Amino acid sequence: MIFIYDEDASKEHLSIRGELHKYLIKVRRHEVGDRIDFRKKSAPELIYHYEVESIDPRHVNLRLVGSEESVVKHPKKLHIGWCVIDPRSVEKVLATLNEIGVERINFIYCERSQKSFKPDIARYERILEASNQQCGRSHMMEFAIYKDLNSYLKEYPDVKVFDFCEKELESAERLTSVLIGCEGGFSQSEKELLRSKEVFRLKAPLVLRSESAVVGVASRVLL
Numbered sequence: 001m002i003f004i005y006d007e008d009a010s011k012e013h014l015s016i017r018g019e020l021h022k023y024l025i026k027v028r029r030h031e032v033g034d035r036i037d038f039r040k041k042s043a044p045e046l047i048y049h050y051e052v053e054s055i056d057p058r059h060v061n062l063r064l065v066g067s068e069e070s071v072v073k074h075p076k077k078l079h080i081g082w083c084v085i086d087p088r089s090v091e092k093v094l095a096t097l098n099e100i101g102v103e104r105i106n107f108i109y110c111e112r113s114q115k116s117f118k119p120d121i122a123r124y125e126r127i128l129e130a131s132n133q134q135c136g137r138s139h140m141m142e143f144a145i146y147k148d149l150n151s152y153l154k155e156y157p158d159v160k161v162f163d164f165c166e167k168e169l170e171s172a173e174r175l176t177s178v179l180i181g182c183e184g185g186f187s188q189s190e191k192e193l194l195r196s197k198e199v200f201r202l203k204a205p206l207v208l209r210s211e212s213a214v215v216g217v218a219s220r221v222l223l
Contacts, residue, residue: 001028002037002136005129009038009048010067016060024060031055036062041129044138045071072138074101076176078221081152081159083110083182084117085210093211094124095131097141100215101222104142108152108179111187119145149190152179161199162217163191169200172221180213 001023008014016024024030030052038048047070050062080097082090084107097105107119121143128141146152153159159177163185169175179194186194202208202216 001133003047003133004036004038005041005133006038007040007042009040010046010064012064013053014038014050014062014064016062017058021058021060025055030060035065039138041140044140045069047138070138072136074103074222076101076222077103078175078218079104079106079156079177080214080218081106081108081146081156081177081179082214083108083149083180083186083210084113084119085182086114086117087120087123089209089211090119090124091127093215094127095134096215097218098128098131098137099135100218101137102141102218104144106144106146106152106156108146108149110149110182111190112184113182119143121145149186149193153193159197161194161197162201162213163194163199165199165201167200168203169217169220175221178217178221180210180217182210 004020006014024036030036032052032055034052036050036052038050039046046067048064049066051065052060053063054061078101080102082105109115124143125140131137132140156177156179159179160175161179163181179197202213202220204216208216
């Protein structure tokens with residue numbers, strides 16, 4: 001764990017108890033004198049350095065020893081437009097996308113999205129909170145939900161489209177916004193909407209699931 005989120009960070013003293021106490025002492029085996037870093041979700045650009053002052057069976061007592069501005073994020077911005085799929089499939093790859101450095105995911109109800117699927121943004125944010133603490137990313141990934149493809153394209157007119165086609169992605173250097181379909185791809189009417197957009201595929205000869213395509217594209221662009 002690179003840091004811990006705590007809205008009390010910045011106070012001169014912190015007292016940690018409960019599950020986090022068990023994790024710090026029994027799993028991470030912190031001792032008196034060790035440094036532990038904290039951030040606030042409300043002010044993620046700052047990191048606070050604490051020193052373990054004392055440990056007892058139920059509490060870890062910490063003292064603030066310093067703070068600094070520390071923004072940790074990918075230097076390149078990537079926004080993904082992702083047609084809505086089963087939220088359980090999103091959850092499986094969300095931490096990976098966060099570690100890769102995806103800045104924003106826009107979930108879109110495309111024609112082949114099952115309308116019963118609803119992105120659970122609160123749950124996604126809990127996953128990202130744990131991921132940030134593990135990978136060191138300072139700011140949370142952003143989310144938005146669009147009712148249909150047309151409304152999404154009005155805000156992202158320059159998006160490039162991942163789909164089944166002949167053209168392979170040659171260079172990802174300038175790719176900052178990409179649209180990826182749900183299982184079954186785009187409908188014929190949606191393909192008409194996307195006719196003027198640049199469409200590409202990856203080199204993989206196999207058919208990718210939607211979540212595999214998202215990870216593959218993000219990796220190609222950001223890593």
